[in-house]
Amino acid sequence: MAVQGEHTDSLFEPGRRSRLLQLLRTYTDTHVELTRHLARTLGIHANDAVAIAEILWAEATGDPLSPVRLSERIGLASGGTATLLNRLETAGFVVRSREDTDRRIVRLRLTPQARSRTEDFFLPTGEHLNNTLDGYDDATLEHMEHLLTEIVAVTAARNEQLRADLKPASSGRQGT
Amino acid sequence: MAVQGEHTDSLFEPGRRSRLLQLLRTYTDTHVELTRHLARTLGIHANDAVAIAEILWAEATGDPLSPVRLSERIGLASGGTATLLNRLETAGFVVRSREDTDRRIVRLRLTPQARSRTEDFFLPTGEHLNNTLDGYDDATLEHMEHLLTEIVAVTAARNEQLRADLKPASSGRQGT
DNA sequence: TGCAGTAGCTTATTCAGCAAGTTACTCTCT
DNA sequence: AGAGAGTAACTTGCTGAATAAGCTACTGCA
Numbered sequence: 001m002a003v004q005g006e007h008t009d010s011l012f013e014p015g016r017r018s019r020l021l022q023l024l025r026t027y028t029d030t031h032v033e034l035t036r037h038l039a040r041t042l043g044i045h046a047n048d049a050v051a052i053a054e055i056l057w058a059e060a061t062g063d064p065l066s067p068v069r070l071s072e073r074i075g076l077a078s079g080g081t082a083t084l085l086n087r088l089e090t091a092g093f094v095v096r097s098r099e100d101t102d103r104r105i106v107r108l109r110l111t112p113q114a115r116s117r118t119e120d121f122f123l124p125t126g127e128h129l130n131n132t133l134d135g136y137d138d139a140t141l142e143h144m145e146h147l148l149t150e151i152v153a154v155t156a157a158r159n160e161q162l163r164a165d166l167k168p169a170s171s172g173r174q175g176t
Numbered sequence: 177m178a179v180q181g182e183h184t185d186s187l188f189e190p191g192r193r194s195r196l197l198q199l200l201r202t203y204t205d206t207h208v209e210l211t212r213h214l215a216r217t218l219g220i221h222a223n224d225a226v227a228i229a230e231i232l233w234a235e236a237t238g239d240p241l242s243p244v245r246l247s248e249r250i251g252l253a254s255g256g257t258a259t260l261l262n263r264l265e266t267a268g269f270v271v272r273s274r275e276d277t278d279r280r281i282v283r284l285r286l287t288p289q290a291r292s293r294t295e296d297f298f299l300p301t302g303e304h305l306n307n308t309l310d311g312y313d314d315a316t317l318e319h320m321e322h323l324l325t326e327i328v329a330v331t332a333a334r335n336e337q338l339r340a341d342l343k344p345a346s347s348g349r350q351g352t
Numbered sequence: 353t354g355c356a357g358t359a360g361c362t363t364a365t366t367c368a369g370c371a372a373g374t375t376a377c378t379c380t381c382t
Numbered sequence: 383a384g385a386g387a388g389t390a391a392c393t394t395g396c397t398g399a400a401t402a403a404g405c406t407a408c409t410g411c412a
Contacts, residue, residue, distance in 0.1 A: 017309045080400045162216075279376080
């Protein structure tokens with residue numbers, strides 16, 4: 001018998017802000033579905049496709065993922081990530097290379113075939129999106145970039161906070 | 177031996193457009209992680225949390241999901257969705273109600289407890305985001321809304337196309 | 353040189369999800 | 383009205399993805 005129950009409506013209040021947030025939500029759904037289609041196209045599991053996309057992007061930015069960092073992004077435990085990587089390596093999508101000075105670290109790279117198939121998959125959408133963005137002037141895009149950056153920061157901060165609840169107290173060290 | 181292999185670089189070319197697309201990708205990752213935290217908070221599986229968010233949102237827009245439509249959104253087959261819903265119903269998160277004139281159709285609604293727990297989870301982020309959006313004037317937000325709408329449309333169109341490849345030929349109608 | 357910390361992996365086990373089949377309901381066509 | 387096609391939801395048997403726990407290899411501090 002909760003008498004109150006109106007404050008939470010702010011999430012769904014009509015208005016421009018709420019509409020924007022819903023658009024972001026919808027975009028996420030859409031992007032996730034696109035990744036599922038990638039999985040189907042490559043003949044692999046949904047999570048494997050997520051991993052491939054992450055590996056591809058990280059590699060493109062010049063800082064290839066390690067298994068631990070991949071596991072953080074796709075939300076799998078260490079063992080599950082190892083299984084996933086074995087699967088992808090056996091299927092010829094991924095190679096592991098120890099190229100770091102720290103000999104413990106493994107770097108994940110796509111095979112040329114995997115990269116080209118994945119890029120071919122994303123390319124039409126990418127070009128279509130680029131064309132769409134061409135319809136906007138530079139100032140608008142800059143605003144958009146700024147806004148999105150802030151939005152990501154807010155959400156990421158919340159994630160960080162929630163992640164902190166996970167590890168109660170490992171070592172005595174508890175930094176900032 | 178593909179001699180060419182430069183056209184695909186357009187996905188990663190430096191520049192504002194590419195940066196925007198990466199931001200969208202990052203946002204998706206962030207939002208997905210947030211949903212995983214929701215799962216942990218509610219003590220349910222990741223996919224279950226995705227389903228709860230979808231059910232909540234659909235209900236809020238006045239058009240509660242049916243199992244089929246839920247399954248399309250979360251990317252599960254009919255049987256898997258039934259299992260998931262049984263799980264959520266048993267755990268007291270979801271109720272199924274036959275309220276449609278078409279007696280086959282089941283509408284999915286969150287229990288009050290589930291709704292309040294989920295809203296409590298999203299509320300801090302939602303308010304934080306609203307504050308962020310308050311820093312932008314109306315015209316800018318309108319531009320954003322327009323741009324995002326287009327982006328979603330492009331991606332959704334691609335999804336539709338890919339989904340069409342799935343069903344080979346049900347009725348005699350076959351396109352190109 | 354030992355010891356704590358981290359990266360990556362292996363193994364045993366569980367249970368989520370799929371494919372296929374069943375029931376219930378709706379709509380159309382005769 | 384009644385047969386038949388189509389759709390919504392659910393059930394069941396089985397596969398294998400992911401987990402938890404434990405192990406090895408490497409790093410770097412004391």
